[in-house]
Amino acid sequence: MSESPITQPSDDDVVSAYLYLFARLLVARQENYDINVEGVGWNQIKYNPVGSAEFVNPNLDVAYLEAWVAVDAEHAVTLEVPQISGRYYTVQIMDVWGEVIANVNERNNADHPAGTIAFRLAGSTPTVDPGALVIDLPGPKAKILARVELKDTPDAAVALQQQFTIHAPDGVEIAPPPVVPDFTNTQLPGVEAFRVGPALLATAPDAMPDAARYSAMVSSVANYVATSDDAAAAVDAVIHTKAVPAFLAGTKGFGTQRNGWSVAFSAGRFGNDVLARAIVDYGGIWANVVDEAIYYVGQLGSDGELLDGSQTYEIRFASDEPDSLVDAFWSLTLYSVPDYHVVANPLDRFDINSEASLTTNSDGTTSIWLAPERPAEAGDANWLPTPAGRGFSLNLRLYVARAPALRGEWFPPVIQAVR
Known part of the structure; x- marks a missing residue:
């Protein structure tokens, strides 16, 4: 029985697939930068200097710390959070789409606002400290961004920032950052986004309710792109004349x-x-x-x-x-x-x-x-x-x-x- 022919996707499908895929490309680009350029490493905290403006969209009123957490089915990773009172703080945990998994603080975790947080892969059963607050991660990687308000005592905030520590056991299997095309905020990716799209999505469980439909759309466009140079050129044209303008129009006013x-x-x-x-x-x-x-x-x-x-x-x-x-x-x-x-x-x-x-x-x-x-x-x-x-x-x-x-x-x- 012969396979069904690969048909050209509609322009609307190309636009929808591109907008869906672009969010994942942006987070993967950040992962590559953090790991390969800054070289902080997995399961290591980067204590951002107070007042640092090196990264995108910084909030200069908090002491930041950040880390890429990587776990596997056999190993959990723990974060120690100091006791903090009288100032805002949160430990924000995100997946590789920029979706928030949890915030740990005194408002959300009155019985465990500090101490040990254990991160484990959802569905796995690694050994975990029985007193730890357990956070199940949807995939093997997550981003932590903790904030401690400076108030009028920044030295005290920095002292608290430095008390956050992360501990990872030996032997955690960690995939390198996924391959993504080079692009900037002024030169957005074209058809090359779909050349890596299916492999990129395979690294990233998605909490979006309609994720399966969008993922299928990305695969359909990617399959068409692979059929010929003409097909790739046609998709690239739709990206640059419709998808990118639609995205940029959205940035001028959304929500x-x-x-x-x-x-x-x-x-x-x-x-x-x-x-x-x-x-x-x-x-x-x-x-x-x-x-x-x-x-x-x-x-x-x-x-x-x-x-x-x-x-x-x-x-x-x-x-x-x-x-x-x-x-x-x-x-x-x-x-x-x-x-x-x-x-x-x-x-x-x-x-x-x-x-x-x-x-x-x-x-x-x-x-x-x-x-x-x-x-x-x-x-x-x-x-x-x-x-x-x-x-x-x-x-x-x-x-x-x-x-x-x-x-x-x-x-x-x-x-x-x-x-």
């Missing part, structure tokens, strides 16, 4: 949008929203779930145009905001686009946060000013320098947000273009 801001309330657990997952992995990889942090991305001024570093903008918060919206803290950070790194400026000021001594207006409101030079109306602490002649993006983070934000009833004020 819930208001006042020039966007927010994805599905961040960290995306359901079947392949576009939101790809966008978040692109611009804010390792985003947490909204119960821990809500991320409002500001990209449009009141004039409807993308934010321009040569212009002056005012964000005027109502009395007591954003403080009244969080149980932990908030921060507003400015990033370059499209690479989402902080922008150098003479003040070395990249964000404004809960610890800032902001000047209030006569009516009780608080204005944050965005401009290349400090506006005459702005108190020094209220000014965030912008990159003249370049675009930029904002990220307002609310850590442990209160009900109005969690329910979507509150949104950041408009980013008012003043001049």
Whole structure:
């Protein structure tokens, strides 16, 4: 019996398959960078220096530590978490799609907020300390990103950061980072994404409910690409004329949008929203779930145009905001686009946060000013320098947000273009 002929996928199927696959490519690219470029190694903690802005979309208000955990059916890996009180912290565990598996902290684990966490492969039964909090991983690899709030005592936060330790037994079998094509945030991958697609997906169990359908779509496109150079060229053309434009259009406003801001309330657990997952992995990889942090991305001024570093903008918060919206803290950070790194400026000021001594207006409101030079109306602490002649993006983070934000009833004020 002859096999069914391989047919050309529809343009819509190519676009859907590409958007699905792109999220996995982004995380795999980060894995390759962390392991092969930075060379930290598996089951080793990288204690990021306070104030470090080396990685994408950094939050400069916490002491970070990160690690790639690798387990197998015979071996578990443990993380020791110190006792932390009086400041925000969480141990965020993610899969290789950027989906959040768990957050360990005093809110989610009142009976085990610190001490030993044991990571094991789901379905396996390695020997584990009976007093450990066990986290089952859907695949053999996971990413840990722990945050400890700096508050006004960064030295104490760093001391706590250094008390996190990881322990791995000998003999864990670890696959090298998967092969992915070279690409950047300005030069996205073309048909080469599908040449590695099926092998890449085979390394990555996916919690997305509709994962099987999307995975089959990726395989179908990959099979067609392999039939001939003409087929590959046809798929490449669809990627560059339809899939990439659709993705980039999405980055300019996704999820819930208001006042020039966007927010994805599905961040960290995306359901079947392949576009939101790809966008978040692109611009804010390792985003947490909204119960821990809500991320409002500001990209449009009141004039409807993308934010321009040569212009002056005012964000005027109502009395007591954003403080009244969080149980932990908030921060507003400015990033370059499209690479989402902080922008150098003479003040070395990249964000404004809960610890800032902001000047209030006569009516009780608080204005944050965005401009290349400090506006005459702005108190020094209220000014965030912008990159003249370049675009930029904002990220307002609310850590442990209160009900109005969690329910979507509150949104950041408009980013008012003043001049």
